[in-house]
Amino acid sequence: MTPRPETMSAPNMAPHIQPSDLPDVRGKYIAGQALADITWFRVGGCADVVFMPADAEDLSAFLKQRPRDIPVNILGAGSNTLARDGGVRGVIIRLGRGFGDLVPVGESEIRAGAAALDGRLAAAAANAGLTGLEFFSGIPGNVGGALAMNAGAYGSETADVLVQAEALTMQGEARILSPQDLNLSYRTNGYHDRLVYISAIFRGVPDAPNDIRARMNDIADKRGTTQPVKSRTGGSTFKNPGGANPDGPKAWKLIDAAGCRGLRVGGAQVSELHCNFLINHGDATADDIETLGETVRARVLEASAIDLDWEIRRIGEVAHDA
Numbered sequence: 010m011t012p013r014p015e016t017m018s019a020p021n022m023a024p025h026i027q028p029s030d031l032p033d034v035r036g037k038y039i040a041g042q043a044l045a046d047i048t049w050f051r052v053g054g055c056a057d058v059v060f061m062p063a064d065a066e067d068l069s070a071f072l073k074q075r076p077r078d079i080p081v082n083i084l085g086a087g088s089n090t091l092a093r094d095g096g097v098r099g100v101i102i103r104l105g106r107g108f109g110d111l112v113p114v115g116e117s118e119i120r121a122g123a124a125a126l127d128g129r130l131a132a133a134a135a136n137a138g139l140t141g142l143e144f145f146s147g148i149p150g151n152v153g154g155a156l157a158m159n160a161g162a163y164g165s166e167t168a169d170v171l172v173q174a175e176a177l178t179m180q181g182e183a184r185i186l187s188p189q190d191l192n193l194s195y196r197t198n199g200y201h202d203r204l205v206y207i208s209a210i211f212r213g214v215p216d217a218p219n220d221i222r223a224r225m226n227d228i229a230d231k232r233g234t235t236q237p238v239k240s241r242t243g244g245s246t247f248k249n250p251g252g253a254n255p256d257g258p259k260a261w262k263l264i265d266a267a268g269c270r271g272l273r274v275g276g277a278q279v280s281e282l283h284c285n286f287l288i289n290h291g292d293a294t295a296d297d298i299e300t301l302g303e304t305v306r307a308r309v310l311e312a313s314a315i316d317l318d319w320e321i322r323r324i325g326e327v328a329h330d331a
């Protein structure tokens with residue numbers, strides 16, 4: 010490690026970090042990674058450094074040795090994250106090969122690496138003849154993101170099928186946590202930003218693989234007609250104020266009632282198909298998307314006196330000229 014650079018990117022901003030400021034690792038450091046290339050919205054500045062650990066030991070050693078003043082973020086598949094135009098200072102941990110295995114455990118469980126995509130987990134469960142994990146098939150994140158967000162759809166959520174999560178603390182210590190330990194609730198968990206998930210065990214119930222696949226196909230058809238799944242988006246922008254309660258108020262209805270369907274800021278638009286989704290038409294900046302989201306929030310507050318809470322995670326700094 011060399012001494013930290015004193016140069017600041019702008020007044021009052023954290024210094025840029027280089028790989029030479031960080032511990033030696035067996036995995037890979039990528040300096041200046043464009044965040045648009047690793048997030049679904051396809052916007053944002055650059056990360057100082059992305060760290061892709063070789064395996065859990067490498068990740069643990071990094072967490073133990075890292076300089077404590079360097080900020081650390083974690084990114085999964087980037088399907089719920091808006092990266093701001095000024096980029097992200099410090100290190101982003103991104104799990105890749107080495108964290109993607111899907112292995113049956115006994116008769117009714119599957120261990121999934123945190124970098125395995127949710128869709129692959131659903132397919133592995135179907136192949137193993139286990140029902141209950143079909144809802145994962147349409148969620149474009151990975152297992153780490155599903156644990157962090159308690160991802161869910163169509164009446165099921167991660168907490169319902171989770172047996173245990175295997176994680177490292179930000180100090181590099183191994184932990185095994187039950188769903189109760191994690192305190193999972195609607196689109197969040199009690200450990201937000203304090204753990205790096207490395208794998209998890211999920212439980213299903215035996216069923217015929219063809220029946221399970223038929224249900225997954227139904228989910229794909231339903232999503233294709235109700236959500237802009239082929240767009241540059243971050244999924245649901247705001248949490249439903251009624252949480253998981255199916256009879257509670259829905260964000261999309263409030264947004265629609267506030268007249269925001271189709272609303273535009275620069276290259277960003279509220280989806281005409283599902284108005285809790287924001288879309289990048291190709292030339293949007295992160296600032297366009299965030300400004301659009303805040304405009305929607307303000308209009309909903311005015312129209313219905315409900316203050317929507319962002320479900321999408323926003324990371325990084327605004328650009329100096331934004």
Ligand SMILES: Cc1cc2nc3c(=O)[nH]c(=O)nc-3n(C[C@H](O)[C@H](O)[C@H](O)COP(=O)(O)OP(=O)(O)OC[C@H]3O[C@@H](n4cnc5c(N)ncnc54)[C@H](O)[C@@H]3O)c2cc1C
Nearest residue numbers: 085086087088089090150151153154155157160161206244
């Ligand atoms: C078209 C579309 C449809 C969607 N539909 C749904 C849906 O039906 N239901 C739903 O719940 N969500 C949905 N989403 C949102 C998103 O897919 C989920 O929130 C998903 O769980 C996020 O996973 P990710 O890997 O992309 O996380 P990211 O966006 O990369 O990160 C999200 C959060 O998870 C944390 N995180 C990621 N990996 C780890 C890890 N290994 N350890 C610790 N923290 C970690 C990050 O730090 C961040 O705080 C949708 C998104 C899109 C684009």
